[in-house]
Amino acid sequence: MELDDAYANGAYIAGADSYPDRWDTAARVFRDQLSAAGRAQLDLAYGPGARERFDLFLPEGTARGLMVFVHGGYWLNFDKSTWSHFAAGAVARGWAAALPSYDLCPSIRISGITRQIAGAVQAAAGRVAGPLALTGHSAGGHLVARMLAPGMLPPECTIRLAQVVPISPLADLRPLLKTSMNADLRLTEAEAEAESPVFQPAPATPVTVWVGGDERPAFLDQAAWLAKAWSCGRTVVAGRHHFDVIDGLADPDSDLMAVLTGGG
Template sequence: MDRAGLDRAYSNGAFIPGADGFPPRWLAQAAAFRDSLGARARLDLAYGPGARQRLDLFLPDAPPRGVLVFVHGGYWMAFGRETWSHLAAGALARGWACAMPSYTLAPDARISEMTAEVARACAMAADLVAGPVVVTGHSAGGHLAARMGCADQAVPRLARVVPISPLAELAPLAGTTMNEKLRLDGRECAAESPARLARAAGVAAHVWVGAQERPAFLWQARVLSEAWGCGWTVDPGRHHFDVVDGLADPASALTGACLDGLG
């Protein structure tokens, strides 16, 4: 497939009605959620020296059962933790804490450096909250969540990873226009593609993807589930921008995939 074809394959907003309206709604929902928590929202905690090496920690009413780490997407080039705070609601209602890190974006960092940053953020979350650690994330954040579950990582007390619409095989991205900023090469694709890496012993995994997503994302999700021998869910009616909504609902199947049987 040529560059134009790959760009189209990995374009999401162009195929979602009203796509431009999603980011401002997310920001408004996230800000309202943070405001509602008061002191239970611990914001802008540094896990490293970089300007974007910060996380927000949201706490339930009682001592937490564990911590869910959510890693945001944006093709490794956009967004930050502030856009997604409301997605912590499902975990908090079930008695879990939720940590949301930002990380340095391309072109200021390569994907391998982002992996290392998210690993440090997860380690800090484990230091702050006792109990099991679960890592989930969406799109590029799904890639980074999956990387936390690989055998070359060592997130403390990691029990489960739930990559949502993950980019699990990076080779196609190297052929897109985005790679002018991502700078993926063959070596980094091999080292940073979760579908080419072993899952860590003792870490459970479940892959989640929307049924109405671009075919490339359905392929990416299936490739990871097959490589890791884990389950995957194709969420009916969900596209790339609303597939994460279930995280705000403690009774949703997505929240259950993250937390059921733990803590």
């Protein structure tokens, strides 16, 4: 369809096919290490569905706060198990990190996934005290941005929000109506607008939109649209594409982690 190529990432990334296996391996190693140290709580329920589960990784000692990372995959692919190692940066900085799975389209609509993630954030926040930092990648960037819609999270969570970093977010879903993916996403014009963060009121919570400088033009546009709509910060990371722009989450000394955890 008209915009299939605009939203195709792997076709423009060298070695794209190797990334899922590399992520899976790194995630498994990290989970095993944290489990052996007694600092991993896996498959915690936040709802009744089989995929309504999150993993919680804990630092040594009392956590300074909680980071929630929501994975991407166009609401169609992956689960929490592929991304565990992206909790490493937060954990090394003394923060707990929660990574939820969620149901995938076409078995659920995107609006239903949004409600699931709100439940996951609330459940994870109930286990860890302190400030909340939300981040997500691609479709996950959309989902964490949606958490800032009025009334999406309960007041006891909203008041704790310290930073939200949508990474390469899909902020305006209307272009996806012109992609073949919509056969499974099942977006209507009304839902695409209702689920687009660019049409939400600008939040009071600090937000930094993060995107790779070597990403597809459509994703650079999406990041710019959200930053403009919300009058918030936008960081374009030179030399990063859609698959490696999240690498900073695994590095406690990265600029990305400094933003997420307030530099502390």
